[in-house]
Amino acid sequence: MSDAQAPEALPAGNGSDFRARVERLLTDILGLMGFPARIDFKDASDGSLSVALHFQGEPPPGVEPGKRSQVVDSMQFLLNKMLHRPGTERRFVLVGAGIHPEPRSERLKREQAAAATQAPAAPAPQPQPAPQPRAQPQAPAPRQEKAPARAQAPAPRQEKAPAAPARPSDSDERSLEVAEDPALREVARKLAEKSASLGRFYALVNVKQEDRARVMKAVEGVPGVKVSCEGEGRNRRVVFTPAKPAPLPKRSMLPEDDDEDDLEG
Missing domain, CATH: 3.30.1370.50 (R3H-like domain)
Incomplete structure (x- = not known):
């Protein structure tokens, strides 16, 4: 959060100079944030460019190596906005902290496969019980007089435990x-x-x-x-x-x- 001049956006393109453009923009953004990092590139399976940030020291607050975070997602969104000007050919850039992020298409396939394996199997049909023979009617039993109910002693009153203090919202x-x-x-x-x-x-x-x-x-x-x-x-x-x-x-x-x-x- 500095008042220094924001990094200048560069046009996206193909060839060996595309990685140089991405590296220059990321270096400027991380420099303004005050968290320099070593940048590692790799071509992803879906055609995008994967970038792994290895921070030189402590990472920014809220960023953990190997996990997604709002900070890294915002940096990825800003980087692609600066690269992909209207009228230019687009190549999406993935940004990860400490590792190369997994492409979205592969992540969706993995999540769908995991959900399919965890789905419960349909229960097997249960056999129907055999019909029971109809019982013959019996003579009614003689009516018995009910004894007067005894007065019951009132149950002891239970003291309520004090409620736990509410956590501040x-x-x-x-x-x-x-x-x-x-x-x-x-x-x-x-x-x-x-x-x-x-x-x-x-x-x-x-x-x-x-x-x-x-x-x-x-x-x-x-x-x-x-x-x-x-x-x-x-x-x-x-x-x-x-x-x-x-x-x-x-x-x-x-x-x-x-x-x-x-x-x-």
Whole structure:
């Protein structure tokens, strides 16, 4: 989340220079994020270009080697948008953390095969029981007088166990009591001040509820910016909204090409 100039988009193409274009764009994006990585290329079975990112040090928050994440998926979407300008031939690029990602077509086949093997087999038909001979009617038994019911003693009253304290919901970050983290407090206040001074919108994703509460407490009193939590579950995030938003420069805006179905990984 830096105010440095965004990497310039390059036209997509075929040949040996396509990997050089992808490597240059990824290097610029990772450099602006502050997480440099070694880039490894491989031609995927479906014709796409597979890229494995081996981070030099700790990976970005929310990224685990060998697993998909919102950060890597967003990076993959942005990279393909910058490569695939309207009117150019497209070659999709897959991005993975620590490993080469599996192509979408192969992943769907594997998931369908696993679902087919786990489907329960149809139960075998059960044999019908043989019909039983019809019983002959019997004479009614003599009626017996019921003895008066005895009064029963009332059952002892059971005391209810005290209910367990309710866990704070996602909307209770401001009221949640957490220990202060000096490093997180400094970063959160700097980000809030930068949002107010530059007029930029920022968001922190993949953050635990306790850390969201620490960020909300840390930015109290910073002028010119409103900080709130939005979303539910794993999509909940901390959003920094400046009081005076500034428009983005034209060279950093994405093209008006929203054909996202062709760019799904």
